[in-house]
Amino acid sequence: MKVRAFFIYCLSFLIYQGADAATLKMAFDADPVSLDPHEQLSEGTLQFSHLVFDPLLRWTKTGKFEARLAESWERIDDRTMRFHLREGVHFISGNPFSAKDVAYTIQRLKRSPDFRAMFDTISSTTLIDDYTIDVHTTYTNPLLINIMTYVFPMDKVFYQGQDQIVKYGSTFASRHVSGTGPFKLTHRELGSYMVFERNPNYWDTNSPGNVKTLTITPVRADSTRLAALLSGDVDFIFPISPIDIQRTQSIPGLQLVTLANSRILLMHMNQQRRAELQDVRVRKAINLAINQRLIVEKILKGYAMPAGQLSSDRFLGHINDLAPEYNLIKAKQLMAEAGYQDGFRLSMMAPNNRYMSDEKVAQAIAAMLARIKITVDLKTLPKAQYFKAFDDRSADLMMVGWQSDTMDSNNIYEFLVACPDADTGLGAYNASEYCRPSVDEDIRLANREMNPERRSQRLQQIERTLYNDAAVVPLYWQYLTWAAKEKVNIRAIVNDQNYPYLGDLVIEE
Known part of the structure; x- marks a missing residue:
């Protein structure tokens, strides 16, 4: 009943938005436990981070690194990497993004119970100027650039002074968000649904993404999730139960995407x-x-x-x-x-x-x-x-x-x-x-x-x-398996880490 009520809510919301707005309705198996990107090192948290924050860099489907908030980087010496940051980026709060936010985020990651083991290798950062930062390690580390894909810069002015990290607790960061990502969170009912709108000031003007309104509903039961897709209540679901894969493949108007995974x-x-x-x-x-x-x-x-x-x-x-x-x-x-x-x-x-x-x-x-x-x-x-x-x-x-x-x-x-x-x-x-x-x-x-x-x-x-x-x-x-309506081009934005880059998703009208 809760799921059906939410879909009715979505329908009225979309009518209000107007017919020209590209919308996406998703049903996933669970929602993130918190809005704090550093509270839990989990798939749900990272999926959320790619929606409302932006990483310094991210993986491509071919296993390469793609520049995001960091436009370029180079190794200065065995223990130092320099990152040149993107200028003209703003957080949802309106605060400008700079190297200070990157330094602040790395220090916060170092005190996160879940992330600190990964970031323990980083000893310090040096601000060269407003858009250049050096990251220093305590020893040579062959994986430093890999680790930096987990730096989703947080708004220092917005969070500082109320940025404690409490697992499964109620904190300012677990309830409020200011990121630079393609979407801003507009409504959340924990365990029921989340509503996002396109960030009107998103820096990536080259992104092909045309999703203006995004709704995500956690639906635990595999059969209920698939039924919502078949009825048209949602456009995109994950995961697909193995017993439903063959059936889903045979239904006209639906697409199934499966990728091998190292999880x-x-x-x-x-x-x-x-x-x-x-x-x-x-x-x-x-x-x-x-x-x-x-x-x-x-x-x-x-x-x-x-x-x-x-x-x-x-x-x-x-x-x-x-x-x-x-x-x-x-x-x-x-x-x-x-x-x-x-x-x-x-x-x-x-x-x-x-x-x-x-x-x-x-x-x-x-x-x-x-x-x-x-x-x-x-x-x-x-x-x-x-x-x-x-x-x-x-x-x-x-x-x-x-x-x-x-x-x-x-x-x-x-x-x-x-x-x-x-x-x-x-x-x-x-x-x-x-x-x-x-x-x-x-x-x-x-x-x-x-x-x-x-x-x-x-x-x-x-x-x-x-x-x-x-x-x-x-x-x-x-393996990872997603299903969606044919008009939703998920093949271009899903990956074997299961962080769909929804900001780049194109829905054909």
């Missing part, structure tokens, strides 16, 4: 909560009892790649011979060797609207573990509630997905398997509480190694250690 889905096994999980034989047994290939085939209908490691084949840490292994007999033997032939009970939590068919995958995992006499008490939660529980490490087994922020293996390791350290931000999403100092040292050295071959060896050493330790349960690399 890894995995299960954490909390070694601090449960003594049983401190035994590597038990962790290996759990890995061997979970049939990744069957999950991909039966539940995801082939729209994922089974994983036996964290690094996808596009990353330097990938090891070709680390394939997923399913061996129920060996899993039972390991349980017996560890003294748990009669099994035990574990709690498990997973989201039910964050990843493709996540609840069904979690149910399948619980059933598979029952075959080695591990009884799983499964609880699934909507995304907004789940990640608070995840941060609190509320269950013995917890599901999470991770898209490398730097398109590199080491970002995965830093956040998912490094020893948890609140001061540095390392291990911020390590719900296994796994900790091996030698892995942390390899992570540190890989972040300083400029030679690609030596760096690859270092990253593969980490990957092999994680495999031998059965540190986590890699599940699969999930």
Whole structure:
């Protein structure tokens, strides 16, 4: 009823705007938990940031870097990069954009619990003039330019003095926005809908985008989301359930776009909560009892790649011979060797609207573990509630997905398997509480190694250690699938990181 009421609201809103306004109505599986771009390092937050803020630079579909608020950049020395910024840009507040806003944003990122591990490499910034800034690192870093794609300059004058970062809290930054992006937020009902209008003073006058009004509704149920597209209530949806893909492809007037993705889905096994999980034989047994290939085939209908490691084949840490292994007999033997032939009970939590068919995958995992006499008490939660529980490490087994922020293996390791350290931000999403100092040292050295071959060896050493330790349960690399009306040219603006560049979207009238 809430969704239908919102669509009626949208209709009246669009009639008021006039027939010449290009409009886009979207239904995604969830909305961002906050308007603060630094509160949570998540896909939803980054999608929102690309709507109302602008990055210094961004990835293209071919894996190159595209200038945005930074017009150009060059390396000054081994530890310094200089960025030349775009002039004549204004925030929604009317305040002019300058290098001071970039310096302010980087310092704020360094104190964000979720982002600080990535930005810890940056030691300081130097303002050369109003539109030139030098970024200094504490050591040589081969990924500095990758990291800078996560700098979405914030309006220093607008936020300063009321810019505290509180996860899942109510702060000024979590409720107010002043960005330079293609859209401005005009209305938000948390968990219900968001309405955006085109930024009338947007700096990118070369953008082909013609969307003037944008509405986004979070719709948890796959079937409801697809029904809204089929009925014409929305123009663009994500994701598509694997069981609906073939049907969607056969419907005239709709288009389906699918891209392979390097996002890894995995299960954490909390070694601090449960003594049983401190035994590597038990962790290996759990890995061997979970049939990744069957999950991909039966539940995801082939729209994922089974994983036996964290690094996808596009990353330097990938090891070709680390394939997923399913061996129920060996899993039972390991349980017996560890003294748990009669099994035990574990709690498990997973989201039910964050990843493709996540609840069904979690149910399948619980059933598979029952075959080695591990009884799983499964609880699934909507995304907004789940990640608070995840941060609190509320269950013995917890599901999470991770898209490398730097398109590199080491970002995965830093956040998912490094020893948890609140001061540095390392291990911020390590719900296994796994900790091996030698892995942390390899992570540190890989972040300083400029030679690609030596760096690859270092990253593969980490990957092999994680495999031998059965540190986590890699599940699969999930494909991304969007659907839209034919007139909505989504193919040009979607990408394998799932940050659709909606500011450049063209809707044919």
